[in-house]
Amino acid sequence: MKPSNVKKQIREYALAAVKRSILLNPRDWQHWNLLGVIASSVELSNLxxxxxxxxxxIQLEKxxxxTWTNLGTLYLYLNEIQLAxxxxxxxxxxxxxxxESWIGQALVAESMNHEDAMxxxxxTTQLGIHMESCIGYSHWVCSTLKNSDNQNDPHYTYSIExxxxxxxxxxxxxxxxxxxxxxxxxYNMLGFLLERQxxxxxxxxxxxTALQLLATDEDSTLRDIVLNNHGRVLVYLQRYEEAICQYQKIKKADFITQCGLSVAYFKAKMxxxxxxxxxxALEWLAPTDGQKSHILVAMAAVAYMCQGLEDSKTLLFxxxxxxxxxVQxxxxxxxLGMLHSDLTLxxxxxxxxxxxxxxxxxxxxIAVFKAYTHFLQGRSAEAIRALSSTVHRHPGEPSLWLALAxxxxxxxxxxxPSGAARCAQAAMALGRNMIDVSKVMSLVSLSHLLSGNAVESLRTSxxxxxxxxxxPDNWVVLIASFMPKCIHQHSLEDALWLKRLISHVRRKLNASRQMSQWLSNHERKVTLIAEEYRNH
Structure with a gap:
């Protein structure tokens, strides 16, 4: 016997049993509710x-x-939206x-494309865990993330952030x-949400996992979407060869997937x-002149790496x-003009x-480019004036305060340097939710150190x-801030502690080459200071 026939037979047995229950106790609302659930099953479909x-x-228990939710679900299935x-x-x-009643109301709103559905x-996710709730909310979140062109939109700010x-x-x-x-x-939605985090x-x-489940699926549309997502994440993981393989498996390439393949090749230094x-992408897939303009910028970047300056300039023209x-x-x-001393360009x-x-x-x-063009020409006052005027026009922009610092x-x-400290503090206060402020506090500390305020520098570092x-930047500034105290107090204990700190930063943190050199020099300096204090 086929599995479908077995299921239908079991449903019929259940239907007969619940009818018998109703005959024995017709005043029990649960029996009538169960009869409705069984009768509305796919196998019986006695709506x-x-x-x-x-x-x-409902007449027995208002x-x-x-039961009201089950009745609403039945009406929703019959496309009787108002009754549902x-x-x-x-x-x-x-x-x-x-x-379940809130999930049903959400499905009603979704069927009408109502803005309250999300x-x-x-x-429903706040009330508890339910499968339909989980996938329904995730669907709306993914759709909003994908279709939101303006992240400053109030709806996006509230519903997502x-x-x-x-x-x-x-x-x-x-x-x-x-x-x-x-x-x-x-699984595709899960991957997309994890990528966002x-x-x-x-x-x-x-x-x-999603690709494994789609291995035997004849419809390649969803598979192409997952391959594109997987390739993009592999680029983030620096697994460039694997990313290229994923992009090459896409059957119907479009502008987005072709650009993803180009980025993977570039990251792999191919x-x-x-x-x-x-x-x-430029000749066949770019939909507008604006997109073609962006592609030419990317091609100029590639040409600059492998062909030289002139070819890059030609593409940018x-x-x-x-x-x-x-604009990029x-x-x-x-x-290019600043890098190659062509300030006219x-x-x-x-x-x-x-x-x-x-x-x-x-x-x-634009403000930073303008200021540093003056700076490279030796016009320091004009550089500060140009950037300061932009800050006065846009005082709520933290990146401008950071650039001025x-x-x-x-x-x-x-x-x-105290002015730089105040600007960095303004950037820190304004940019907590807008820019990466992880290194801004070290600028505040460095500004205090340069102005001779070692105590405040040590506190902020x-x-x-x-x-x-x-x-690593924060630890380096802490070391630099502690050095004056170590030198002036002639403390062997402080010198040995600072030496251990420098050694820890060198071993545990991924510092740049210049930072590593600076740490090595100061470790030798602190070692000599410690030896001198020990001899005395």
């Missing part, structure tokens, strides 16, 4: 009997969230904590995939292949002739950037280490 049974159960909504509403009123699904949507949805999908192991779409290894494992892949031109292409022009690029100088996306970059530190022999112990 008229199911509706009658649910209504009879405050009955379970009314049934779920009564169920919510009868028992506000009954999660909020309802989020509420303030509600911590990504980690909540990620936890929900971990639970879902732990119970439902055959849903490739769920920069948990790339877990994301790669989720995408790999510059000629990267250039060829970008050419394909082509880029800025398209409408709209790529103008940035590249300005950068840099100033021409800055003139082209004037229409974008107050755009929130580009204001800090760095410029003042570069010019500390001409300016008071200790705070920086406590806040961000994984950043």
């Amino acid at each position: 008229d009997l199911a509706q009658h049974a649910f209504i009879k159960s 405050n009955n969230a379970i 909504h009314e049934a779920f509403k009564v169920a919510q009123r009868s028992e506000p904590s009954y999660i 909020d309802l699904f989020r509420h 303030k509600m911590f949507a990504v980690p909540v949805a990620g936890d929900a999908m971990v639970w879902y995939t732990g119970n439902i192991k055959g849903n490739a779409c769920a 920069q948990l790339y290894r877990g994301a790669a494992e989720a995408f790999e 510059y000629e292949d990267s250039y060829a892949a970008y050419e394909t 082509q880029c800025i002739t398209l409408k709209p031109p790529s 292409g103008l940035f590249a022009f300005c950068s 840099a100033e021409l690029a800055l003139k082209e950037l004037i229409p974008y100088r107050d755009s929130p996306e580009y204001v800090s970059h 760095l410029l003042l530190l570069h010019l500390y022999s001409e300016c008071k 200790q705070k920086a280490v406590h806040m961000f112990p994984d950043i």
Whole structure:
């Protein structure tokens, strides 16, 4: 006997048993509810009997969230949206904590493309764990992340950032995939959410599982999506050869997947292949002139690595002739002019950037380019004045305060370092949720050290280490701040402690080559100081 026939026979036995139960006790609402559930099953699909049974159960027990929810689900299945909504509403009123009634209301809102659907699904995750709740909320979170062009939009800010949507949805999908192991779409969503949290290894494992489930699927559309996601995460993990293999398995390449393949080639230092892949995207897949302009900038970067400056300039000239031109292409022009001492080229690029100088996306970059163009020409006062005027126009932009602090530190022999400390503190206060502030506190400490305030420098450097112990810069500034105390107090104990600290930072943290050299020099210096104190 076929499995489907076995299931149908078992349902019929169950139906006969529950009918007998009703004959024995017709006043029990649970018997009528169970009759409705069995009658509405796929194998029997006796929906008229199911509706009658649910209504009879409600007549026997009016405050009955379970049966009202079941009746709403039946109406939703029959596409009777208004009746389903009314049934779920009564169920919510009868028992506000009954999660299934809220899931039903969320499904009603989703069927109508109502904006409250995401909020309802989020509420269901707060009430408890349910499979439909998990996958429903995760679907809305992923859709919002994918389709949101403006991350400053109030809806995006509230529903994604303030509600911590990504980690909540990620936890929900971990639970879902732990119970439902055959849903490739769920594993794809889990990988996407883990990637957003920069948990790339877990994301790669989720995408790999999804690909295994899709190995025998004839529809290649979802498989191509998962291959693209997997390749992108492998690039983050620096597994470039594997990423290239994943991109090459895609059957229907588009603009996004072709650009991903180009990036993988570039990261693997296969510059000629990267250039060829970008050419394909430029000639066949780029949908607009704006996208073509961005591709030309990427090709210029590749050409700069393997062909030289002139070829890169040629591509950038082509880029800025398209409408709209790529702003990143103008940035590249300005950068090339500064790197190769062609400040005329840099100033021409800055003139082209004037229409974008107050755009929130580009204001800090343009201001820094303009200031450092003056700085390279020896006009320090004009550099500070140019950057300060932009700060006055946009006082709420933390990256501008940070850039001004760095410029003042570069010019500390001409300016008071205390000004750099105040600017860095402003960047720290404004940028906690907008920029990476892990190294900003060390700038505050360094500014105090250069201004001769060793006590305040030591205090702020200790705070920086406590806040961000994984950043080598903070430890280096702490060492530099402690050196004056070690020298002036002639303490052998302090010198030995500082030596151990330097040794720990060298061994445990991934410092740059310049930092490692600085640490080696100071370790030798502290060793000599300790020997001198020991002899005395």
